Amino acid sequence: MNATVAQLTARSLLGRRRAYLLMALPAVLLVLSVASRGLAGQDAGITVGVLGGFALATLVPLLGVIAGTGAIGPEIDDGSIVYLLSKPLSRYSIATTKAMVAIAVVTGFAALPTFVAGLILSGTSSRLALGYAIGALAAGIAYGTLFLLLAVMTRHAVVVGVLYALIWEALIGSFVPGAQALSIQQWSLALTEQVVGARAEELDVSSAVGLGAAVPLLLVVIVGSTWFAGWRLRSLRLTSDE
Amino acid sequence: MGTLLLDKVSRWFGNVVAVNDVTMTIGPGVTGLLGPNGAGKSTLIHMMGGFLAPSSGSVTLDGEVVWRNEEIYRKIGLVPEREAMYDVVTGWQFVLANAKLHGLADPAGAARRAVDTVQMTEAQDRDISTYSKGMKQRIKMATALVHDPPVLLLDEPFNGMDPRQRLQLMDLLTAMGDEGRTVLFSSHILEEVEQISGSIQVMVAGRHAASGGFREIRQLMTERPHQYTIRSDDDRALAAAIISDPSAAAVQLVAAHDTEGAAARGDASTGRRDGSGSLHVQATDFASFVRVLPQLASRHNIRLYEVSPADESLESVFSYLVAR
Numbered sequence: 001m002n003a004t005v006a007q008l009t010a011r012s013l014l015g016r017r018r019a020y021l022l023m024a025l026p027a028v029l030l031v032l033s034v035a036s037r038g039l040a041g042q043d044a045g046i047t048v049g050v051l052g053g054f055a056l057a058t059l060v061p062l063l064g065v066i067a068g069t070g071a072i073g074p075e076i077d078d079g080s081i082v083y084l085l086s087k088p089l090s091r092y093s094i095a096t097t098k099a100m101v102a103i104a105v106v107t108g109f110a111a112l113p114t115f116v117a118g119l120i121l122s123g124t125s126s127r128l129a130l131g132y133a134i135g136a137l138a139a140g141i142a143y144g145t146l147f148l149l150l151a152v153m154t155r156h157a158v159v160v161g162v163l164y165a166l167i168w169e170a171l172i173g174s175f176v177p178g179a180q181a182l183s184i185q186q187w188s189l190a191l192t193e194q195v196v197g198a199r200a201e202e203l204d205v206s207s208a209v210g211l212g213a214a215v216p217l218l219l220v221v222i223v224g225s226t227w228f229a230g231w232r233l234r235s236l237r238l239t240s241d242e
Numbered sequence: 243m244g245t246l247l248l249d250k251v252s253r254w255f256g257n258v259v260a261v262n263d264v265t266m267t268i269g270p271g272v273t274g275l276l277g278p279n280g281a282g283k284s285t286l287i288h289m290m291g292g293f294l295a296p297s298s299g300s301v302t303l304d305g306e307v308v309w310r311n312e313e314i315y316r317k318i319g320l321v322p323e324r325e326a327m328y329d330v331v332t333g334w335q336f337v338l339a340n341a342k343l344h345g346l347a348d349p350a351g352a353a354r355r356a357v358d359t360v361q362m363t364e365a366q367d368r369d370i371s372t373y374s375k376g377m378k379q380r381i382k383m384a385t386a387l388v389h390d391p392p393v394l395l396l397d398e399p400f401n402g403m404d405p406r407q408r409l410q411l412m413d414l415l416t417a418m419g420d421e422g423r424t425v426l427f428s429s430h431i432l433e434e435v436e437q438i439s440g441s442i443q444v445m446v447a448g449r450h451a452a453s454g455g456f457r458e459i460r461q462l463m464t465e466r467p468h469q470y471t472i473r474s475d476d477d478r479a480l481a482a483a484i485i486s487d488p489s490a491a492a493v494q495l496v497a498a499h500d501t502e503g504a505a506a507r508g509d510a511s512t513g514r515r516d517g518s519g520s521l522h523v524q525a526t527d528f529a530s531f532v533r534v535l536p537q538l539a540s541r542h543n544i545r546l547y548e549v550s551p552a553d554e555s556l557e558s559v560f561s562y563l564v565a566r
Contacts, residue, residue: 004342008328078326083385086291086320087343088312234310238293238322 005084005097013070013105022066022105025059026113033117044128047121048203051132055114056185056192060106060136061165064143067105069158071098071144072229073151082238092230095152099145099226106140126199135192142184142218145225152232180208184221190214243304244317244392244424245269246290251299253285260285262448263299268426270392272419274435275428276459277445283428284323286445287397290426291320303393316344319386323397325378327370333357333381334366340385356384360414376407383414394418396427400434412437432460467491468528469552472521472535475545481521483538489531492524522552 014022032054036046075081084094114136118129143165151157172179180186189207191214193200200206207214246268253261261282268290275283288294289301292308292315301308308314327336337357341349357366360380365373370381379399386394396415400408416438419425429435435442435456442459444452452462474480481493497519525531539546 002343004339008331008339011331012328075328079322079324080326080328082293082320082322082324083327083340084343085293086315086318087340088315088345089343090312235295236293238288 001100002089002093002097005089005094006101008084009071009098009101010104012074013067013101018066018070022063022109025062026109029055029059029113029117030120033120037120042122042125044122044126044199044203047118047128048205050121051114051118051128052189052192052205055110055117055132056135056139056188057170058165059114060110060139060188061143061169061185062162063106063110064102064140065147065158065161065165067102067109067140068144068147068149069151069161071102071105071148071151073157076151076236077155079238081236085233085236085238090230091233092227095148095226095230095233099148099229102144102148103141106144107137110140111137126203127195127197128203128205131192131195131205134195135188138191138218139184139188142188142221142225145222145229146184149225149229149232152229152236177208181213183208184218187214187218243270243422245304246393246424246426247300247302248286248290249300249302251286251289251296251301253282253289253294253297259448261289261296264445264448264450265299266443266450266453268424268443270419270422270424272415272425272427272438272440274438274440274442275426275445276430276432276435276442277428277451278430280447281430281445282448283430283445284397287395287426287428291318291395316389317391317393319389319391319394321379321382321386321394321396321399323401325375327378327382332367332369333362333373333377333384336370336381337366337384337388341388344389346389352388352390353384356388357381359387360384361410375402376404376410379403379407379411383411391423393424394426396425398429399427400429400431408434409437416440432456432463468525468531470521470523470525470531471548471550471552472523472546473519473548474521474539475547476542477519477521479542480539480544480546483542483544484521484523484535487531487534487538489525489527489534490523491526492522494522496520496522520548 029050032050036050040046072081075084111133115129115133118132122128124130147157147161150160154160168179169183169185186208189205190209190211193205193207194211196203196205209217248264248266251261251264252259264286275286277283285294289296290308292311295309303314303317306314328339331339334353334357338349338353341353341356346352357363360383362377362380362384365377370378373381383399399411403411415425415427419440441453442456443450444459452459472480477495481495484490485493523531535549536546
């Protein structure tokens with residue numbers, strides 16, 4: 001971890017118009033929750049639908065793409081990453097720091113709003129709010145680090161990230177049973193399922209993978225992505241006009 | 243202290259060779275890396291700065307391998323060609339952040355010295371996005387100087403600068419060299435290098451073409467054979483007159499639309515008196531050739547329509563050096 005790297009990263013991630021972009025999706029989630037509670041009252045089914053269908057399936061992956069790629073992608077594109085790389089800093093520490101900033105952003109703009117939305121929708125009943133917040137947090141960390149790695153590996157990280165989130169996670173993940181075993185969303189849902197506990201089955205909060213597989217898989221993605229991003233930074237090729 | 247050694251360095255990208263078997267030593271003082279665009283200067287500087295692995299050969303600084311060696315940046319200050327910085331901050335904040343990234347004991351003091359060295363103290367609290375090209379260059383320079391490195395690498399630092407900014411930067415670089423630092427900068431314009439005393443390394447098409455002082459390089463360039471394209475109202479008579487003078491080595495007659503037809507019809511189509519063809523002249527001594535040419539023309543009563551140097555592009559000037 002390096003405080004200066006974190007500072008520069010946070011400033012470019014939250015600066016300019018990106019901050020509005022980050023706020024838009026959670027705002028939609030909260031408005032949706034308030035409207036739903038106001039119109040339909042407290043309803044566990046609706047809560048699962050909003051938190052599972054929108055928060056975990058759309059908000060978290062998209063925020064993960066924005067935070068993960070945004071933590072390093074623009075610097076690589078415009079070449080300003082050279083100011084970090086031309087320093088006696090461990091590349092792994094640069095990657096870890098940037099991952100931490102991305103995680104903080106996903107926590108603040110995705111996991112926390114998910115928790116608040118859960119409270120608005122159905123209070124603390126069935127521990128749905130807590131369950132989905134923990135699921136969103138785990139998924140956010142995994143997405144953030146994975147897309148950070150992606151941004152180090154390719155110029156088209158945002159496109160690839162969005163395609164992954166929308167096509168793999170949402171489309172293939174919901175129709176092809178085997179693909180669900182390789183889905184960050186499903187792994188995180190396993191955590192949610194565990195927290196919700198007894199009523200999970202009745203409310204249809206069920207993951208395609210068991211907890212025993214989900215936790216190690218999440219850890220492998222998080223630790224592996226961050227480490228590999230650092231390794232790739234060691235030989236990052238800078239572009240020039242030549 | 244501060245000696246960069248390139249030993250048989252090559253770098254290729256796919257099947258394109260960007261740098262071809264370059265061996266050079268760059269020691270304290272100012273060195274200009276000169277060559278046309280695409281000659282491999284940036285690739286070379288990237289390898290010296292540890293941002294690119296040599297495909298073969300080695301780049302070392304005082305015996306230490308540069309590639310994948312983060313500790314080398316305690317000794318190297320790098321001024322990148324591209325302008326992008328973290329421009330959401332002021333110049334001062336940016337230099338200070340660089341000082342902190344180096345883990346210096348007194349980052350504020352170091353940043354103040356660096357900003358002062360590049361004479362940016364007055365403008366240091368403005369946003370970088372409001373800076374002119376020259377100011378950005380100086381702030382970039384300050385970030386490279388903040389840890390007082392013995393080696394300074396600058397990629398095309400004069401690009402887009404106006405003459406006054408250029409002079410300032412040259413003075414700065416000269417001062418750095420006089421302090422005993424190793425200062426290497428790249429450029430594709432010989433005149434930029436002129437005011438800076440020191441040595442010049444010439445790169446052409448990935449090869450190390452020449453090295454020496456400014457005067458030596460300048461001389462190499464002016465002493466090469468010069469080519470001219472000349473149009474007149476009687477090319478054939480002019481060709482005869484030119485070749486009789488010792489200042490020219492070769493003359494070639496070219497018809498206006500010279501194809502196989504010209505050869506078939508023989509003399510008739512080339513060197514007509516209507517001025518539609520042209521002459522290619524290879525001059526051995528360019529100074530005396532340009533003096534003699536008008537005299538020859540007037541003596542033979544030939545009207546000159548056009549006299550233009552055929553190969554004054556930097557590219558050809560440099561490639562002559564390679565072919566030599």
